[in-house]
Amino acid sequence: MSIAGILARWVFILCLPVLLVSASIGWAANSLWLYRAGFEKYEVRKELAKAGLELTDTELEAIARGLISYFNSGEEYLKLTVMPDGQPVELFTQQEVVHFRDVKRLFRLDYYLFLGTLVYSLAYAGVSLLGQGGKQRRQLAWAMVSGSSLTLILMLALGLGTLFNFDQLFLQFHRLSFPNQFWSAPGYMLLLFPQGFWFDATILCAGLATTLAVLLGGMAGGYLLLSRS
Numbered sequence: 001m002s003i004a005g006i007l008a009r010w011v012f013i014l015c016l017p018v019l020l021v022s023a024s025i026g027w028a029a030n031s032l033w034l035y036r037a038g039f040e041k042y043e044v045r046k047e048l049a050k051a052g053l054e055l056t057d058t059e060l061e062a063i064a065r066g067l068i069s070y071f072n073s074g075e076e077y078l079k080l081t082v083m084p085d086g087q088p089v090e091l092f093t094q095q096e097v098v099h100f101r102d103v104k105r106l107f108r109l110d111y112y113l114f115l116g117t118l119v120y121s122l123a124y125a126g127v128s129l130l131g132q133g134g135k136q137r138r139q140l141a142w143a144m145v146s147g148s149s150l151t152l153i154l155m156l157a158l159g160l161g162t163l164f165n166f167d168q169l170f171l172q173f174h175r176l177s178f179p180n181q182f183w184s185a186p187g188y189m190l191l192l193f194p195q196g197f198w199f200d201a202t203i204l205c206a207g208l209a210t211t212l213a214v215l216l217g218g219m220a221g222g223y224l225l226l227s228r229s
Helices: 001-028 032-041 044-050 057-070 094-130 135-177 195-228
Strands: none
Touching: 001 094, 001 135, 001 195, 032 044, 032 057, 032 195, 044 057, 057 135, 094 135, 135 195
C-alpha cells in the first residue's frame, strides 16, 4: 500500500471520532426535546418564578425555539423578548448575549468539523467501495473498526471524567473555550440552564456518539467476519 494510501486511511480513522462527536453535539444543539426535558427536570419555571419572572410552559418552549433559531441564523447577537404581565422584557443581559454569541461560534465550529469530516469520510469510503477486488473494502472495514474503537475509548474517558469530576471538567472547558467569564454572569441564563443540564447533555452526547460508533464498528466487523468465511 502506498504512503498516500496509508495516510488517507489514518486520516479517515481520525476523522471518525470527530464526525461522530460533532454529529452528536449538533443534534443536541438543535434538539427541542433536550431543552424541554431540562426545563422540566430542573423545574425551571419555579426557579424563574423565584427570581420574579413568571412564564408559562409555552413561553419556555418559545425561548428554546428562539435559541435554536438563533444558533442557526446569521444574526450575531441574540434578541429574545418575553412578555410577563403583557409587558415586553429583554430576557438576557448584555453579558449573557455576548456569551451566547461565543457559544454560537463554537456551534458553528462544530458544524464545520462535522461537514468537513463527513465529506472526507464519504469520499474515502466511496473510493474504497468502488475499488476493484475486496482488499480495499476490507481495508475500509478495518479503518471503520479502528475509528469506531478510538471513538469508544474517547467516550469512555469522557464518560468517566463526567461521572467522577464533572465540575472541574465544566470549569476548565469554559476557561479554555471563552475569552471572558460572561458564562457565569448573573441573570436568567443560569436559571434556564443549570449545571445539571450540561451534565445531562454531555452524557447524552457521549451516549449517542458511542451508539453510532458501535453501529458502524459492528457493521464493519460483521463484514470482516463474513468476508473471511
